[in-house]
Amino acid sequence: xxxxxxxxxxxxxxxxxAEYPYRIEIATRWGDNDMLGxxxxxxxxxxxxxIVTKFTRFELDVDWLKDDCYPVTVETLCRFHxxxxxxxxxxxxxxxxxxxxxxxxxxxxxxxxxxxxxxxTGTFVHVYIDRVSxxxxxxxxxxxxxxxxxxxxxxxx
Amino acid sequence: xxxxxxxxxxxxxxxxxxxRWNDNDLYGHVNNVVYYAYVDTAVNKFLxxxxxxxxxxxxxxxxxxxxxxxxxxxxxxxxKLEVGLRVGKIGNSSVRYEVAVFKDGEQTPxxxxxxxxxxxxRESRRPVTIPDAIRAALAGIAVEGDVRNGTHG
Numbered sequence: 396x397x398x399x400x401x402x403x404x405x406x407x408x409x410x411x412x413a414e415y416p417y418r419i420e421i422a423t424r425w426g427d428n429d430m431l432g433x434x435x436x437x438x439x440x441x442x443x444x445x446i447v448t449k450f451t452r453f454e455l456d457v458d459w460l461k462d463d464c465y466p467v468t469v470e471t472l473c474r475f476h477x478x479x480x481x482x483x484x485x486x487x488x489x490x491x492x493x494x495x496x497x498x499x500x501x502x503x504x505x506x507x508x509x510x511x512x513x514x515x516t517g518t519f520v521h522v523y524i525d526r527v528s529x530x531x532x533x534x535x536x537x538x539x540x541x542x543x544x545x546x547x548x549x550x551x552x
Numbered sequence: 553x554x555x556x557x558x559x560x561x562x563x564x565x566x567x568x569x570x571x572r573w574n575d576n577d578l579y580g581h582v583n584n585v586v587y588y589a590y591v592d593t594a595v596n597k598f599l600x601x602x603x604x605x606x607x608x609x610x611x612x613x614x615x616x617x618x619x620x621x622x623x624x625x626x627x628x629x630x631x632k633l634e635v636g637l638r639v640g641k642i643g644n645s646s647v648r649y650e651v652a653v654f655k656d657g658e659q660t661p662x663x664x665x666x667x668x669x670x671x672x673x674r675e676s677r678r679p680v681t682i683p684d685a686i687r688a689a690l691a692g693i694a695v696e697g698d699v700r701n702g703t704h705g
Contacts, residue, residue, distance in 0.1 A: 431615065436592060
């Protein structure tokens with residue numbers, strides 16, 4: 396994990412929701428707001444984790460409990476641009492920012508009503524490790540193929 | 553910018569953290585997002601204790617425009633942790649805290665990162681000059697400058 400941890404994930408994207416090919420809506424809850432009346436900054440990070448893990452589970456078909464190797468989080472970043480608050484839902488978008496041998500960096504955008512201008516942007520780095528050795532391993536080929544499709548479609552735009 | 557070679561000696565304030573059962577995720581270690589809650593709590597506790605910040609009534613509040621974390625080694629409930637704090641940069645209305653999470657009794661960090669506060673008017677939410685008492689507290693744990701008097705342990 397150390398090797399990946401010293402790399403910097405790079406800057407998040409800044410554009411509209413259309414930049415992100417994978418999108419989910421996240422409901423907010425009363426307790427997500429802090430005493431300042433907006434979503435606590437930690438909750439933004441929870442939303443970012445939510446879209447990364449759902450993408451990993453449902454689009455990459457990774458099973459954390461059974462697969463021989465699985466991703467762990469080595470670095471995350473969030474920039475907060477606008478306030479979000481309960482009870483409004485959050486629209487989250489994800490794309491693949493860069494793909495290494497054992498690591499993948501996602502760029503994420505969180506949006507409120509205005510889908511042209513993000514309320515928050517972030518990056519999130521997964522490193523695939525072997526379940527037994529806990530050491531980094533190459534991203535499994537089936538997972539890599541799915542990630543590369545997104546990288547290629549971004550490059551074609 | 554904090555890095556993995558740092559030790560406790562690089563930080564000037566420490567806030568204790570008792571991990572909770574539900575901080576652990578499926579991996580059996582503290583979930584990445586929970587580190588941000590530790591840091592959020594530690595930074596605000598410092599402002600309350602050292603800067604006289606009253607979160608219920610203060611006319612000026614700190615809001616977070618950016619946060620970052622590198623996860624170096626796992627921690628897990630029921631371990632006791634400490635969040636190490638220092639101030640990397642103070643501007644007119646914003647401060648950048650550099651932070652590290654330490655396991656109880658360990659010298660090298662389990663995670664390092666930073667957390668930025670911009671101080672705003674509670675009502676208008678527009679940036680304002682950092683209040684004097686808070687600025688003095690922040691200067692007391694700052695990396696640069698001569699305000700520190702060597703009393704930090």
